[in-house]
Amino acid sequence: MxxxxxxxxxxxxxxxxxxxxxxxxxxxxxxxxxxxxxxxxxxxxxxxxxxxxxxxxxxxxxxxxxxxxxxxxxxxIEEAISLNEVITIGYGTAKKRDLTGAVSAIGGEKITARQNTQVVSALQGAMSGVTVTRSSSAPGTGGTIRVRGITSIQESDPLIIIDGVPAGSINDVNPSDIENISVLKDAASASIYGARAAAGVVLITTKRGSRDGMSIDYNYSLSMDLPTKMPEYADAPTYMKALNERNWNDTPTGGEYTVYDKDLIANYWSLNKENSDLYPNTDWVSLCLKNYALRNSHQLGLATGNDKSKTKISLGYDDVDGLFKSNLSWNRATIRVNNDIRISKWFSTSLDINMKRTESTDPMFSPSYQMRFAAPVYAGIYSDGRLAGGKDGANPYGAMMYGGTSKDTRYQAGGKLSLEITPFDGLVITGIFAPNYNFAKVKDFNKQVSYYTAWDDLSSTDFLDGTNTTDLKETRADSYSITSQLFANYSKSIANHNFNAMAGYEGYHYYYENMWASRGQYDLIQYPYLASGPGTFKDNNGDAYENAYNSYFGRLMYNWKYRYYLQANFRYDGSSRFHKDFRWAFFPSVSAGWVVSQESFMENISWISLLKVRGSWGQLGNERIGNYPYQTTLDFNSPTLYMENTIVPVQGASAYQLAVPDISWETTETADLGLEINFLNDHLRFTGDYYWKQTKDMLLKLQIPNYMGYSDPDQNAGIMSTNGWDVDLNWNNQLGDFNYSISLNLSDYKTVMGNMEGTQVLSNNLMVREGSEYKEWYGYLSDGIFQTATDVSSSAVTSSAVKAGDIKYKDISGPAGIPDGKIDATYDRVLLGGSLPRYNYGGNINLDYKGIDFMVAFQGVGKKKSMLTSDMVTPIRGDWYNVPGIIVDKYWSNYNTAEQNSAAQYPRLSRTGETNNYAASDFWLIDGSYFRIKNITLGYSFPNLGLEKVGVKKLRVYVSLQDYFTFSHFPKGWDPEVSSTGYPITKSVMFGASIKF
Incomplete structure (x- = not known):
């Protein structure tokens, strides 16, 4: 025995x-x-x-x-994703196991794997509760980031912190420099930032040196960017038929062929073949855009260090070409140097320096709008290379190519000096001084562009729209910010009791100033300088503003046996944006956690490795409301007066903002319940949160009489409430040499307006009023398309111009509160449902086998009401725009049979019917959900056979597809993220290589 x-x-x-x-x-x-x-x-x-x-x-x-x-x-040994993983939190770090708030984190390697030049683009679909939307892929643009939805009408952008210091933009940092990103989503984690944390906090930590000696890594990638989708438009004969039909619909007595002769239409293709200058079929999009644009990225990093010091140096250069055939580009050069020095056992310091230069070049006239709608019967350029006038001077190609450029050059330089003292074990005192400086120079040179007629190649006829003169405007702007911090962290364990306390101070000051000058009607167009312009046509202006805040904050964390957790935070903020009597506010939070799996009754449940529940409550603030709202502000100007026969310039000033002395903080109160479960030896991990937040004293416009001469001032009056939830699910495993992981995230929220003191805001067909969702669609309820004149005469209509083929609307109400036989905007428009995305989701699939790696990242929206804009569906706008391809052969027409018209998807062609047909209504609402494969990457890391002899530690090559596949219910040619007519969303094919020494 x-x-x-x-x-x-x-x-x-x-x-x-x-x-x-x-x-x-x-x-x-x-x-x-x-x-x-x-x-x-x-x-x-x-x-x-x-x-x-x-x-x-x-x-x-x-x-x-x-x-x-x-x-x-x-x-x-730590698992691949460990709960002992260190997560960045406010003014410090914490192990994942010790968190009692809602914090999402992502490693820098996952950011760089997506190969985006802008950080915000790499976050799309990467974390639950973090929504990123784009409206353009123009070089240098990013997107809009929201943490757990909308927090305020005024400001819903999260606070961005880079290495502990507030930053102006999430794109201030090169994605390749990022070590990790943490997003503080609830009050328990974010309230330590109080005044500016109501919309969440994004904490970015950059890479630092290593004690493991020197290493050098270099990554190069080459991308080809193409539009994800481009809408189609009618060709020349189809356009001519449509214009004739539209005029016939509006003026039947004029006949069917009031603009273009029947024979001309029938013979147009043969005429075009004989003389494309006189009979053009211009594809304006192809004329203005290249087939693809190139994007180059170089990233070089050097890390070195020992037990006494560590240094990380990173250099980056990105050069992005645009799709326009004119000069459209963006480039960025960055340098970051992070130094850590341990002077003694109790004293250490760090010195970080970062610099960035960006330069964007754009045409003065963007063709994005007109190139989509310009009619094909007008020429952009003749066969001999001369510039055509388009439609009476409206030539988007000519204006883009020759109408001048706008060059925007920006410089940013920042640093951070940190001193850290450890007087005795457990206590760390940190002091930080972080200045940041920005300078911007913008040069807009608008050139005169003349055009020719097809039959006269000797002299120009006139100038293109907006190019009658050659003008120059130069702008200079500079700003600086200074952040100072002093805080102390103390940690202590007594038996099974573990404590951490932190307290500190932060001061921040920001100053901005700009000026501009212009001169017009240049004769010497080859010299784009202010001194070269005539002194007769000149102007200049400038302004400045500043703001500051002081803050005191603290945090207390406690746990017993790493089983029961308590945490409390506070922040006391004072902001210069408010009157001294309303300047200070207190923002507290509390949270608790229970690791149930540590209890003895869980010992025999081997398939659950972690079960943790947590909850939090807290208050956050918003002071980003503009400057000086509590003061009456003046606008200085220099008008000219006529005194007898003399023009006399004078200095003038006028008040344009009414003071509201008692204006103060918007306050957001939040509560969160969270559940974390790890199964099967942590191979399967689940995190779920349900949250509620309410913003009180939200700033709304106070309506005042027009005769007072002021714009409507803000007042603390509104209430906004949001309910939502986040879910993350992850699986990782290893089968011999095969490693794989799958991550999924899903989140949803709904924001409803509370008391708004009787005010409402209607903008772009979106309503914000008491009881509504935030930004609900607002318009008529449709009832199909009128099929006959009898149907029209027996129904309520918007005007006498309504005819068969127009959209029919429901008579909802009238002045007496009941249907009145009229369709009226005041009584018959209703809320049509929320416009914001619901059920945002994303995920990654990663596979690795013997040096071969494969990654798929996806993202999408599960539910959304989108409205087809008038730009997408209105034919022949302004008498000369083209017909959208999506409505060709699908609209109601007198040429159709009754059966065809009953199945028509779009109303008749009509100028007089546009007001009725293209008013906001549920007729134009579509399912806006979509699924997009964000990234597909296939890579191969070469084995070290022989490479180590030449100092190569790792060599990897890869090919990647970005945003290449999108599935949606949007009409053909339209991307679900862009319902406007700006620069298109692009997809990319990328080739790259990385090497490490």
Whole structure:
């Protein structure tokens, strides 16, 4: 019979630190114990041939055979995604296991894997509760980021913190420099930033040096950008038929062929073949856009260090070409140097320096709008290369190519000096001084462009629209900010009680100033300088503003045996944006967590490795409301007066903003309940949160009489409430040499307006009023398309211009509160449903086998009401725009049979009917949900056979498709993220290589 033993030992992390609270069990029995605060454990009555199981949250479980030994020490190794992973939080870090708030995190390697030049684009679909929307892929543009939806009518952008210092934009940092990103989503985690954290906080940590000696890495990628989708438009004969039909519909007595002769239409293709100058069929989109645009990216990094100092140097250069055939480009050069120096055991310092230069060049006249709608019967350029006038001077190609350029050059330089003192074990005092400087120079040179007629190649006829003169405007702007921080962190463990306390101060000051000058009607167009322009036509202006805040903050964290957690935060903020009597506000939060899986009753449930519940409550603030709202502000101007026969310039000033002295903070109160479960030895991980937040004292426009001469001032009056939830699900496993992981995230929210003091806001067919969702569609309820004149005469209509073929609307109400036989905008428009995306989702699939790696990232929206805009569906706008291809052969027409008209998807062609037919209504609402494959990457890392001899540690090549596949219900040619007519969303084919020495 095997002899029973008393087994003792120490449980440690791979770093040598003790593991407190680790579970130690005799396999197959209920005999077990937990390690103490120093990692020690004692197990009695253990068979000498038994095995013990050691487990701890976020670590790989270990099974060790006792083998008759009385002492068994165990080293626990972190899993691929460990709960001991360090997460960046406000003014410090915390292990994932210790978090009681809602925090999402993503590693820098996942950011760079998506190969985006802008950070915000790489976050789309990457984290639950974080929504990124785009409206353009123009070089240098990013997108809009929202954390858990909408927080305020005024400002819903999250606060961006880079290496502990507030930043102006998430795109201030090069994606290749990022070590990790944390998003603070609830009040428990974000309230430490109080005044500006109501819309969430995005914390970005950049890469630093390593103690492992020197390493150099370089990455190069070449991309070809193409539009994801482009709408089609009618060719010349189809356009001519449509214009004739439209005029016939509006003026039947004029006949069917009032503009273009029947024979001309019938013979147009043969005429076009004979003389394309006189009979053009211009594809304006192809004329203005290239087939693809190139994007080059170079990223170089150097890391070095030892026990005394560490340095990370990174250089980046991105050169992005645009799709326009004219000069459209964006480039960025960045440098970042992060230094860490340990001077003594109790004193260390860090010095970080970063610089960035961006330059964007754009045509003064963007063709994005007109190139989509310009009619094909007008020429843009003749066969001999002369510039045509388009439609009476409206030539988007000519204006783009020759109408001048706008060059925007920006410089940013920043730094951070940090001093860290550790007077005794557990206490760390940190002081930070971080200045940042920005300078911008913009030069707009608008050139005169003349055009010719097809039959006269000797002299120009006139100038293109907007190019009658050559003008120059130059703008200079500079700003600086200074952030200073002083805070102390103290950690202490007493037996099974673990404490952490933090308190500190932050000061921030921002100053901005700009000026501009212009001169017009240049004769010497080859010299784009202010001194070269005539002094007769000149102007200039400038302004400046500044703001500041002071803050005091603190945090207390406590846990017992890493099982029960409590946390409290506070921040006391004062902002210069408010009157001194309303300047200060207090923002508290509390949170708690319970690691249920640490309880003894969970010991035999081996398939659950972690079960944690947590909850939080707190208040956050918003002070980003503009400057000086509590003061009456003046607008200075220099008008000219006529005194007898003399023009006399004078200095004038007028008040344009009414003071509201008691204006103060918007306050957001939030509550969050969270659940974290890890299954099957942490292979499967689930995190879910349900949250509620309400913004009070939201700023709304106070309506005042027009005769007062002021614009409507803001007032603290509105209430907005949001309910939502976030879910993350992750699976990772290894089968021999095959590694794979799958991650999914899903989130949803709904925002409803509360008390708005009787005000409402209607803009772009979107309504914000008491009781409505935030930005609900607002318009008529449609009832099909009128099929006959009798149907029209017996129904309520918007005007006498309505005829058969127009959209029919429902008579909802009238002045007496009941239907009145009229369709009126005041009484018959209703809320049509929310416009914001619902059920935002995203995910990644990663596969790795013997050096071959494959990644698929996807993103989408599960539910959304989108409205087809008038730009997308209105034919022949302004008497000369083209017919959208999506309505060709699908609109109601007098040439159709009754059966064809009853199945028509669009109303008749009519100028007089546009007001009725293209008014906002549910007729134009469509399913706006979509699924997009964000990235497909296939890579290969070469084995080290022979490469180490030349100093190469790793060599990888890859090919990637970005935004290449999109599935939606939008009409053909339209991307679901762009319902306007701006620069198109692009997809990319990328080739790249990375090498590490």
């Amino acid at each position: 095997a002899q029973n033993l008393t087994v003792t030992g120490i449980i440690t992390f791979s770093t040598g630190e003790p593991v407190p609270g680790a579970s130690v069990m005799v396999k197959g029995t209920k005999n077990g114990a937990f390690s103490d605060s120093k990692g020690n454990y004692v197990l009695s009555n253990v068979p000498s041939n038994a095995s013990i199981l050691v487990s701890f949250i976020g670590m790989e479980s270990q099974e060790v055979n006792v083998a008759g030994k009385g002492q068994v020490n165990v080293v626990l």
